[in-house]
Amino acid sequence: MPKPAPDASPTEDVLSHLKRCPKCKYYVCAPLRSKGKANETNEGFHYEKCLKNRQPVPDSCTHFAWRRDLGKDHRNGVQQAVTPKKATAQAEKQAAPSTRGRRNKSKTESKQRVLVSTIDEDSDNDAVVLEGTADRSAPAHRRQSKKQPQKHVAVSPVDDTSNEEPVVTGRKPDHAPRKRQTYSTLTSPAYVRRVDAIDTEHRMREEQIATRARQALAKSHVASVIIRWWSKEGTEPDVLEIEVENPSAFHPKDSPLLVQEYRCDKEKFQYYDSKKDIWFTGSAGTATRDLKKLGGEILCYRSYDVKSGEGMPGANKRPASDASLGPEMPRRPLPPFRDSPSRHYPLTPDSQIRRAAFPATSPPGSGTSASLEESGLDDNTPVQTHATPRHHQDTFTAVNRIEPPLPALFAPPAPPALPAASASASRVPPDILNVRRGPRSAWPFRYVCDMAHGFDLMREWEAIHPGSKPKDSFPATLQLEFKSSTWNDNSRAWFAAGDIEGEQERWIAHGHTHDGEWRKFMQVWRQTK
DNA sequence: TCGGGAGAGTGCATCGCCTT
DNA sequence: AAGGCGATGCACTCTCCCGA
Structure with missing residues (x-):
């Protein structure tokens, strides 16, 4: 058995029991039995293919070789391997002959039933399958299992030189005809964990590729934008045309010309929201704007100390001073944990959201969250006072919050490896452990802001632990005992508020103030029983 | 061999008691 | 009175047994 290369990935590690490909030095699949479709004389003989044979991918390996050394397959001559399932059943019968079936059998046992290699002789398809564990207890898997094929880790060898059997890796339904399984191996829990890890690694890699592709696509759209900038009081604006590489996430500090002319990377400025007829104060740290949503309008900016000028829109408005924000609206530092989009937890249909007495705030204009110059709203209307990371992030990474994302879509960019649960606990930022109870x-x-912090920590944790549930992520991130009913009451309220765009952010913005207490939030958003 | 029935596991929602 | 939390019921799925 060849040993994996020193730098072998986990995928290669788990394949290390396979033979090396003589052509590309990767691995070849387990021997497959030819049904003689292309050449009847080959029926019963075995062949092998490189696992990197993924035609029509250009760099795939085309290695194909007959395994004459294995001789011709005389059906009864091939070792009829005991399948893991059968072996488990036999072991159970031996261990507890009085019990019938799997009455008290743990699901962990069924997780360990991993079909390593299957040759399907009853269908037209031969398959070499490394079937990952399917935790049938997890609802997500349950729902998924009937709608789409189980995701497989490996390897669909397709050979264009022989035109032998096509390959599928789809999972057979439970009541599909029994397959004769060969080359099967009883698998250990360590093997199962390894397959799980490979599955996660594969999924994260695919997601990273997709994310990079989306970012590259977004960046590839260079737009020309006209900007009017009032730099001196009472004068005409400078009119500039600049190239914007990413119009989905425009910020003037990204333009060298604007930085050179107006020092917008260091000094505050204001920009005009034509929809709200409001001048917002911005800085290098405030959110980007989505120019696509602005419909190609001419952008109006002004230096921070300029309040009027020729042709300036909304010039009759007076800017609000920072002091007017008051202590109730602290500009606290932005916590880094909410970089990822919020997860949407749908409620059951009969759940009735108890709406707030006041209307929910509308989302900040164009992804901005700078302070308002003048809200023009009544006193009961809360004011968005500080930026949230959700609005700071590039818009091309934003996700429609109504659309339920896949659990692992928001994994960290490059997790070095799957951390163990104990290791994850050590990753918990100490501030969440010291918040006011x-x-x-x-x-x-x-406080709501601390609760939001906790929810997002849990979401991060679940992202790197696919299939995990709140009862797992809660103690892992908050280091507290999970109480299902308490969790249910509070999380439902939080996620119900999340259905209203900007509502969670509005509560978070209260910070550690009287108005930002979770108790008050629950009085508004507690879901009816 | 196939399909229905039943047991078991899991998650979610709700009720109601107990504590503060 | 408000809120935390244990107990309980329900829905759903999977697996196995057993009879047709």
């Missing part, structure tokens, strides 16, 4: 218990926390 609620008046009656450790969780929920006292």
Whole structure:
């Protein structure tokens, strides 16, 4: 058995029991039995293909070789391997002959039933399959299993030189005809964990590729934008035409010309939102704007100390001073944990959202969150006072919040490896462990902003632990005991608020103030039982 | 061999008691 | 009175047994 290369990936590691490909030094599949479709004289003989044979991918390996050394397959001559399932059943019968079936059998056992290699002689398809474990207890898998084929880790050898059997890797339904399984191997829990890890690694790699592709696509759209900038009081604006590489996430500090002329990377400025007829104050740290949503309008900017000028829109408005924001609206530093889009947790159909007495705030204009110059709203209307990372992020990475994302879509960019649960606990930022607790218990926390922090930590944790549930991520991230009913009450309220764009951010913006207490949030958003 | 029935596991929602 | 939390019920899925 060839040993994997020193730099072998986990995928190669798990394939290390296979023979090396003489052509590309990767691995060849387990011997497949020819049904003699292309040449009847080959029926019963075995052949092998390189696992990198993924035609029509250009760099795939075309290695194909007959395994004459294995001789012709006389059906009864091939070792009839005991399948893992059968072996498990036999072991159970031996261990507990009085029990019938799997009455008290744990699901962990069924997880260990991993079909390593299957040759399907009853259908037209031969398949070499490394079937990852399917945790049938997980609802996501349950729902998925009937709608789409189970995702497989490996390897669909297709050979264009022989035109032998086509290959499929789809999972057979439970009641499909029994397959004769050969080359099968009883698998250990360590093997199962390895296959799980490979599956996760594969999925994350695919997601990274997709993310890079989306980013490259977004960056490839260079747009020409006209900007009017009032740099001196009472004068005409400078009119500039600049090239914007990523119109989905435009910020003046990204333009060298604007930086040179107006120092917008260091100094505050203001920009005009034509829809709201409001001048927003911006800086290098404020959010980008999606020029696509602005419909190609001429952008109006002004230096921070300029309040009027020729042709300036909304010139009758007076800017609000920072002092007017007051202590109730702290500009606290932005926590880094909410970089990823929020997960949407749909409620059950009969769940009725108890709406707030006041209307929910509209999302900040064009992805901005700078301070308002003048809201023009009544006193009951909350004011968006600080930027959230959700709005800071490049818009090409934003996701429609109504669309339920896949659990692993928001994994960190390049996780070095799958961290163990204990290791994850050590990753918990200490600040979440030291937040003000609620008046009656450790969780929920006292303030909405801390609760939001916790929810996002859990989401991050679940992203790198696919298939995990709140009962797993809750103690892992918050280091608190998970109480299902408490979690249910509070999380439902939080996610119900998430259905209203900007509502969560509005509560978070209250910070550690009286208005930002979770108790008050729950009074508004507690879901009816 | 196939399909229905039943047991078991899991998650979610709700009720109601207990604590603060 | 408000809120936390245990107990319970329900829905769903999977697996196995057993009879046709």
